[in-house]
Amino acid sequence: MLLEVRDLQVEFKTRDGVAKAVNGVNYSVDAGETLAVLGESGSGKSVTAQAVMGILDMPPGRIAGGEILFQGRDLLKLKEDERRKVRGSEMAMIFQDALSSLNPVLSVGDQLSEMFTVHRGMSRKEGRAKAVELMDRVRIPAAKERVGQYPHQFSGGMRQRIMIAMALALEPSLIIADEPTTALDVTVQAQVMDLLAELQRELNMGLILITHDLGVVADVADKIAVMYAGRIVEQAPVHDIYKAPAHPYTKGLLESIPRLDQKGRELYAIKGLPPNLMHIPPGCAFNPRCPMARDVCRSEVPPLFDVAPDRQSACFFWKETLDG
């Protein structure tokens, strides 16, 4: 297994108390595999990724427990300088907003070649040549001429390609993409996702795709982890989950999105709001919004039940959910 996150817990200290952003998350990715982490804002999907990457703001953040095994090593036990070697060369991250992730006063060529001069000890000239090569690889036209340009001179889709180029520069074995196409238009989104999938295949990388878009997930993922209030509520191979969700939250999500290929009647709406992370409801965090909630849901936290091989659901009534 390339990456294994075990019982990860992350908290944030705030003025009003401790917010439990991640409450015991387990997931794993293999080389060449795509794991989609699906969730709404505040579900803890990005925080988990930041902890894996080691870019969590600490303080106010704190890793309260768990292990992050990357190629067998627990990243949480590494010293910062060892961690730094892993970051960038063995795992890399692509962020949502390329404009604010790129340095506006450095040319894209400088930013790309920095990867090689810092991590690989290349000269500036060699780095520059590598930068052009990378820009070609992510299909930026006229790479040679554009290598000296600044981020604002590129369109949104191009900037996201440069982010991808930067992440791929040192050929890492794991890529974490946090909402990589959310800021892009749909035709450009299709281009970028295509490119990402192709490069992943080529380099046999593991990919963690963090998103709230059920359509993008269906398009590229091998397996899905659905997060709610800092926990994984359902984990399954992609085909199973769309065919028959085993958790009422997943089911509600799937029913609440309008479909392009169907003209539906009224949309199903999950009632209420996602919980405040400072006051997560006792028992199952989803119980106040759940149409199936019973007494046990209000008092006991449901563990992950095995629904099928490779498939789990954190619902006491997963069988009923699956059947109806």
Next chain:
Amino acid sequence: MAELDKKDEAVDATPNVTDIVKVDASTTTEVEAILDAPVDRGEPILQVRNLVKHFPLTSGILFRRQVGAVKAVDGVSFDLYQGETLGIVGESGCGKSTVARLLMTLERATAGEVFYKGQDITKLSGRALKAVRRNIQMVFQDPYTSLNPRMTVGDIIGEPFEIHPEVAPKGDRRRKVQELLDVVGLNPEYINRYPHQFSGGQRQRIGIARGLALNPEIIICDEPVSALDVSVQAQVINLMEKLQNEFNLSYVFIAHDLSIVRHISDRVGVMYLGKMAEIGTDEQIYEHPTHPYTQALLSAVPVPDPDAREHRERIILTGDVPSPANPPSGCRFRTRCWKAEDRCSTEVPLLAIPERFQGLDSPVAHESACHFAEEKDVVGAA
């Protein structure tokens, strides 16, 4: 104001829209009376004709000269019928939000007309314009920045009454605001709270309540649910549909999410670089698109069904949207179009029912601005 460069611009023939019944009125009182008169369901309430908005590009500090113009909206025509929802979709920079601002008369049009009940609102001013603005309201995209953080919810929703006191007399306002809160599904007791005490979905409900305050006939919604989480999106969409039936509203629903637009709209217009590429009923546009841009756009939308991965055809466009300051000659989509021929670079395709489909009693026969319009099912609806 930028001067219109008319030499190479053909104007849409717009056979898709009904004739305008212009109503002559000389005095302001007459105009106001016309604007207050109700429109029957299914009759056109808003008629947009060759609407143009160019933003001037200037250079020089002391002696500013105009060196060009961003052609944000460049000849758009459509009708909005009473009681319907017209969806407008397109990618960023296609001019859809500028259309919204023009319909709201927040921007002055460079050219073209917007007829509301037969009155050209681009030429109105003073009391008559005020009356128009009361009847056309807007719901904005971002519920975080469109509500003043220093005002209570009661003040925010009640503010329209300050400008239009005839709708609610002073003593009655608080009750009216509480009614509105109730209508959009918020607790009327929240009237003294501030926006930061609400979640994104609740804030958007506040924005909708403000839009409803003056009993408008038309609501322009500019990306009203894009900033919301999936589970909350459905709540707001359902609310908007409920309110439409309850108050007999007409919506112009602007969004980039094609699935949501299909869900809520009766008719849909697809915009590209300041022009309308295709317009028709939701069935015509989604199941029988004839414009290559619409086809590419629809095929790029990910469908939440992993089984569709293999057998769905994808049209991946190359390149980016050209700059609206310097759009391609002829058809604006030709630089990214796989069907483009010489003709496309010289002749602007007009928005009309393509000749070969004219007279056909089929969903293919709808307005499409392409020389080579051809049906193609890209959504896989069956």
